[in-house]
Amino acid sequence: MSRRTEEIPLMSPAPGTSRSLIVHRYGTPGAGPKAYIHAALHADEWPSVLVVQKLIPMLDAASETGDILGEIVVLPYANPTGLAQRMGGHVTGRYDYDGSGNFNRNWPDLSEAAAEKLGGSLPKDPAEAIQVVRAALRDAAAELPRRTRNQEWRAILLGLSIDADYVLDLHCDSEATLHTYTNVRHKDLVEVLGADLGAPVNLLEVEAGGGAFDEANAKPWWTIGDFLDGGADLPAACFGVTVELRGQADVLEEYADADAAALFRFLQRRGVIGGDPGPLPALKNPVTMLDAVDLVRVPRSGIVGYHKEVGDLVSKGDVVATLYDPSAVDPVGARLDLLAGTDGIMFSRFSDKLVEPGENVAKIAGTESLSYRKAGALLED
Known part of the structure; x- marks a missing residue:
């Protein structure tokens, strides 16, 4: 099945202007594991934009040969509002000018809203429990308020990502080596991702705080149990990870080629894409706590x-x-x-x-x- 591309219109910030999100979809929903990938949630961080431009042709080729085994959702840019924020020629896309703060903080926690839809308990079969929780999370995301531009944007992104097995939030730091952040429950997965990326630093948190996007997708899987019978046994079924693609100035072809290939191999190892990713490289350094x-x-x-x-x-x-x-x-x-x-x-x-x-x-x-x-x-x- 070939790539499907849609344009999602966003609330207009002013008369005579318009903004939208571009969403590329691969595979068949429900056919296998789902991966969600987006670039530049912090709109002043651009290495990820080039990485996704390198990744899309690789996914296109896999789609044409029938090698997309699951579902993949890719946004080549996640934050058109931030991309438009210029001051004196400088893009300042980390904080929203509307006063709502950091674009990657205070994302909604859907745990309680999803739990209310589940009638107080979960099926005993783990696979069945995962499916009903995913459906409840989708419904909770669909009911998020959309009164303001910021609320609408957050509701749309979570609606696209909240039922994914893998949420890859691509960022960069100021000046940095390649590194990752994820929850300690996903140590084994980040060791694989970090090895494929060649990241010398991979950081684990028990509770990072701040309500970042990756955490908003992953955290409900271990907090929804607070509201449900049997919830303590629910698997942590969403690997939410922040990938910091070095520094802001590292928008380089050689880095982007290598990083896109690494993300593609990781998706192969997780059964989202078919084909042989080759042997897993050794992790450069042991993971460490945040x-x-x-x-x-x-x-x-x-x-x-x-x-x-x-x-x-x-x-x-x-x-x-x-x-x-x-x-x-x-x-x-x-x-x-x-x-x-x-x-x-x-x-x-x-x-x-x-x-x-x-x-x-x-x-x-x-x-x-x-x-x-x-x-x-x-x-x-």
């Missing part, structure tokens, strides 16, 4: 000069950067070295070198939980 990530913050404003590159191994106490105060009478005496708080990989740093108090200028993936990192606030924004 609460073991040290956030290097600045106490005051200034200019940051880095001593470490992304991907460097650092030891606790190493100077990773220096903060300079251009307003200081004694520029040398005012310098402040910023130190690593753990041993690990410095996998991210801040591309804007003029910083204000409290900003996080580097992330270091360690192996030991850090006392100041708190469950439910691990995303820190």
Whole structure:
């Protein structure tokens, strides 16, 4: 079956303007596992847009040869509102100008609404239970409010993704190595995905907090049981994962080719696409917990000069950067070295070198939980 493409119109933000989502569909709904993939939910993060442009022809070819065994939904861009947000020539598509905040925070939790549709209990057969929960989640997503542009957009995206087995939310960091975030329940799956991607850092959370898109799709599978008899035995049937495709400037053909091929192989390994993906590469490093990530913050404003590159191994106490105060009478005496708080990989740093108090200028993936990192606030924004 060939690709089907539809255009979903969105509420107009003003007279004389229009916006829409493009949705590419492959395979037959219900025939096998479903994967949902989208790019640029944060609309100032573009490596994923090029990756999806590379992935679509691969999916087209698989579709023509009958190798789409399940269902795949692909959005080449997820956030037309954010893509249109320009200020002084700069796309600022991380936060909505309407005041609703970060585009990837506070997504609706559909657990309770879906549970109400299930009559208080679940079938004892796990496969049957998964199917009825998926149907209830679809119904709950269909009933989300659509009064505002932001509500409508969120309802549409969740309606497309909420019944998927695999939700791949493609992002990037400021300056970074390739890394992933997912729930600890999906450790085995992210080890496979991380190995195919060649990601040196793969982070697990128990409770990340913030209501990110991947969590909105995955979390109901372990929270809906709070409202249902037999819910404690429900499998965590949606692998929701955030894939950070390096840094904002890493919109490069060679990276996009490799990343698209890796995503395609992962879908083959999970039975969404047919064919031989080849042997699984070795995982570059063991997965680590998100609460073991040290956030290097600045106490005051200034200019940051880095001593470490992304991907460097650092030891606790190493100077990773220096903060300079251009307003200081004694520029040398005012310098402040910023130190690593753990041993690990410095996998991210801040591309804007003029910083204000409290900003996080580097992330270091360690192996030991850090006392100041708190469950439910691990995303820190």
